[in-house]
Amino acid sequence: MTAVTALIADDEPLLREVLRSLLARHWPELQIVAEARNGVEALERFEALRPTVCFLDVHMPGLSGIEVAQRIGHRAHLVFITAYDHYALQAFEHGVFDYLVKPVQLERLAQTLARLQQRLRLEQPAVATEALLQQLAQQLQPAASAPATQPLRWIRAAVGGSVRLIPVDDIDYLKSDEKYTLVAWRGDSGRHAEALIRTSLKALLEQLDPAQFLQVHRAVVVNLNAVSHVTPDVNEKANLHFKHRPEVLPVSRTYLHHFKAE
Structure with missing residues (x-):
């Protein structure tokens, strides 16, 4: 043959x-x-x-x-x-x-x-x-x-010696870490996973769908689909809670208006 x-x-x-x-x-x-x-x-x-x-x-x-x-x-x-x-x-x-x-x-x-x-x-x-x-x-x-730039749909990250394609829908949050960005997502079977990538948080935010990803702090961007609720904190700040992970992240005063009740 x-x-x-x-x-x-x-x-x-x-x-x-x-x-x-x-x-x-x-x-x-x-x-x-x-x-x-x-x-x-x-x-x-x-x-x-x-x-x-x-x-x-x-x-x-x-x-x-x-x-x-x-x-x-x-x-x-x-x-x-x-x-x-x-x-x-x-x-x-x-x-x-x-x-x-x-x-x-x-x-x-x-x-x-x-x-x-x-x-x-x-x-x-x-x-x-x-x-x-x-x-x-x-x-x-x-x-x-249509416009040439479409929202980012996955992020590449080095995980365990291989390159992983992380669907943006699986990401819970992104956090600035000096010269890197921490990507926190739900991996196989919903397990929590994290990876550092070299792309800055600002550059990532410009490529993500603004209807899905929201900056809540100068160093934090969250996937709104992963958010459970937001609770008030002192000094006109708040704490953000996730549906599927225990971390609680701060919402700074600058971005608190996104979570005001209608």
């Missing part, structure tokens, strides 16, 4: 690394023959190596994943990678293309790999006509015309 080869194209090195690791674990026979940081590199490496499967990030510099796919056509099986976006998911779920949502979830990856393996066993041709790709590009247009 001819070896099955693959190309991974994504402008984020960590996401390429994560996907490569997951593929090695769940489809060890698949040979990753090339990686690309942008659409131009992806096309060049495809033409040089002609991999069987291409994992293409939808939004890449140079050429988008859709534009690369239009040039590849039916010469490879295509899997698109997209950020969690209403318009993007709507476009893919109503189409025939396989897709993965960042950060890649094992259940979805398993479904995608199972479909790919079945097509290869049955020697089914790749599905990538110009009309289908053009339709997909049009469906994704609302997402493309």
